[in-house]
Each structure stands twice: as structure tokens, then as C-alpha cells.
Amino acid sequence: MKLNYSRRSFFQKSGAVGIGSFLSPYTNAQADEPLWLRPGENGFSSACVPFNTEIRTKPGLIARCHSPASVASAVKYAGENRLPVAVRSGGHSFVGHSINADGVVLDLSGMNQQILSSTGEIYTAGPGVKLKNAYDFLLPQGHLLPAGSCGGVGLGGLTLGGGYGLFARQYGLTCDHLEGLTVVTGKGEVVDSRDDPELLWACRGGGNGNFGVAVSMRFRTQVAPQGLGAVRYTASPSSESEMLNLMKEWFSIAAELPDPIFSALVMNHKQVSVLMTSPHSPGGPAFSRASEALRSLGMRTKGASHVALAKALPRYYGRPNPLPFRNFSGGYYRGFDDIAPAGAGIIHEIRSTPGSIFQVNTLGGAITRGPDSAYPHREFPFLGEAQTYWKPGEYAQREALLESSERVRLAIAGAGITRHYRNYPTLKFENWRSDYYGEGYRRLQQIKARIDPDNVIRHRQSVTV
């Protein structure tokens, strides 16, 4: 295969060498060509397994990339051979947007280099860095990149679609911390956002597999808080109406929380749990007020904790190994009234189908003050998520859960909820363009037309011209 970008030409084009403020995580030891894996070859089958094992798609070729030049080479090869390109960093896409059938999959898991600038203010990372590796790298150095909670999620996919977690209300989304990045376009060109600022706008929430491959990202960091305070309250309401009332009351309590406190409401079969976390002590006045309100609703806790961040975060990392599931965005809300018309239907489903889970997370705070970007949902302080997991091979359970989760989706759609998180996709969202991107879709189309006019980089919900 023709070598399109030598290491030297990449560094010249991106300005990666010789500019003090810019650190490149790539070294001369990294190959300019991808390692190609074909069906039947050693490692091909295992490389095809995404985090959601419901997805059985197999590509025609996997290109394992370790440098921007190798990504550029693979994209050019695909373009010349009219093959679609799917981009995979951490492989956690709910619906398999990072794998395609009979095309080329770029496996970026090996592009996991990390550098912290000497002042600690700028963190440069490859897209294949997993969240737990980012935390493990930054926390001992006293810094934090606010990101998601699940340890195995890729920094690439998370950032390019938004990225929220326990610290988003206090500091903003992961994509709000993105200060610049290097992208290989659908034409196989290496471009830096300093030369094309529109790329930065787009990749803050609208960059997932749409028109380019993020190969190196530069983030502003936060000084890491010392610890994380957490408290979990639970209750087992005896009826659907009691559960609905608890949900309503939680929305009122959560709406009053100050920015540092994150809260999630999880309704799992007949149990309701409320998590509250904060970098501050759980004994503070806001925490205490919210706790008292939850107790007055009959919720109980086993006590609060406040431990070092590096010890606290792994508690939220979730399962490391792939599993079958169906999750999707339950929509953005301004408050309980938005989801109220669907509330009874959702609660009926989760109470009658064990394994059907509905969660609402608090956003708002610093997210509302974030930069102008392709992430269009800043004014919404709540995000819902429908989840179902089942045991591999349990076909009856799977069928029941899939049917139930579909009824949950229909209840949400019936309530007129039309805004959804790009990182929580389902192929069932008919109006996904506006659901995920709002008015920004047109602007994303212009970028697509400019840097990937032949639609080389694509998946079933990617931006088209």
C-alpha cells in the first residue's frame, strides 16, 4: 500500500514538533502503516467483538493503527477501494457504530498514549485511552479530566459525542475541556484544529464517526479534588403510583442541588435508588438538606462515604467484560413535567419486567455555561437512560427485556421527548439528526461536504450531505 503520510510530513503539517505548547503523544517508533487483519487470520474474530455482544457484524478488514500516518494510510486505502470506514476507539457504542459489515474498521485501541504538560494544564491523549487509564494517569499527578464513570469506555468516542459524569455539573462536559485536536479527514489528510477551528466546534459533541478520525486530543485539565463524597438512598415503593411520586419528588430535590453535587435516580424493578456524589464532604449543608428530603420520603441509607478520588472512582467503573444489552437515551428534560406523561408507562414496564431499568442523571451546572459547540442540549438539566442487560444465551429473558425496553421507548416518544444524547443512540430514533444535533446538523453537513465529500467515514447514523 502506498504510504500517504510519512512521520515527518505529519509532524510538519500538524506543527507537532517545535511548538512548545503542543505535545504529540506519537514517537518515531510508531509505524506509518496499519497492521491489517483479514477474516480467518489470527486475532480477527476476537478483534471484532464490541462491548455490546448483541452486535455480531463482521467487517471485511480491520486496520490496527498506531500513528496518524497509519490512520491516513488506511483511510486512503478504503477511499480508493470504495470501502466504508468505521472508527473504533473503546468499542462501547451501544448499537455498533464503530463496526461495519464488509468495510474497514479502524481499531485505534493502540493509540493510547498520554502526556501531561509540565504545568499539568494540558493533557494530550490518543483516542484509544480508556477512561480508567486516563484517571490512573492524571490523578496521581493531581489533575483530572472530567469524563464518564465507566472505566472501559474509550476517550475517543466519549469526547466526540459529549461526555458527562460525576464532575460534569461542576466543571463541564469532557468535550468542553477539548482545546484542540488532530484529525485524519475522510480524504486521508491530517488536519489540526488550529488550522481549521471549525473542527473543534464539530468535535465537541458532533464528531463521532461522522467525517474524520480524531487521532490526538488536547484537553484542559482541572485540579483534582481530594476526594469524593457519596451517599446512596434506597426505597421499595409498594405501588406504581408511589414510585411515580418518588420520581417526581427526586426531580424537585435534584433541581435544587448546587453544581458540585451530582445525582442519579435509578429505578430497577421494584427498587428506587438515589445516588448523590460531591467532591465535598457529604456532611455539608446542601448534601444534608437533600438527604433530609429523601429521608422524609421514606428512603433509607447505609451511610455516606468520603474517600480519596483514586479509590472512589473505580466503584463506578462497571463491568469490564463485554455483555449483551440494549441501552438508549431516554431523552433530555427540563424537569419532571417533561417526562411526566411517560412516567406511569415507564414505571409499569420496569416493575413488571425484572431487568428493565430506567435512570435519570443530573446535568446542568457548568454544562449550561460551556462553549458554543455541536453539543446542543446545554439547557437541559436532566438526561434519561433506558437500560436492559441479560445473561448470554438466556433467549426468553432477552426477548422479554427487548419487548419491554421497546415499550419504554414508545412511552418516551409518546410524551413528545425529541432531544437525545448522541452517545446513547438507538437505531429506532427516526429523527436522529435533529434529536442528536438540533440546528447544528446543517453546520456538520457543511464540514462533511468539505472534508469527507465521498462519505468514506460512515455508519448508520452518520452525517450525510
Ligand SMILES: Cc1cc2nc3c(=O)[nH]c(=O)nc-3n(C[C@H](O)[C@H](O)[C@H](O)COP(=O)(O)OP(=O)(O)OC[C@H]3O[C@@H](n4cnc5c(N)ncnc54)[C@H](O)[C@@H]3O)c2cc1C
Ligand atoms: C457501559 C457503558 C458506560 C457508559 N458510561 C458513560 C458515561 O458515564 N458518560 C457518558 O457520557 N457516556 C457513557 N457511555 C456512552 C459512551 O460515551 C459512548 O458509548 C461512547 O461513544 C463510547 O466511546 P468508545 O470510544 O468506547 O466507543 P466506540 O464504539 O469505539 O465509538 C463510539 C462512536 O464514536 C466514534 N468514534 C470513536 N472513536 C473515534 C475517533 N477517534 N474519531 C472519530 N470517531 C470516533 C465511532 O465511530 C462511534 O460512532 C457509556 C457506554 C457504556 C457501554
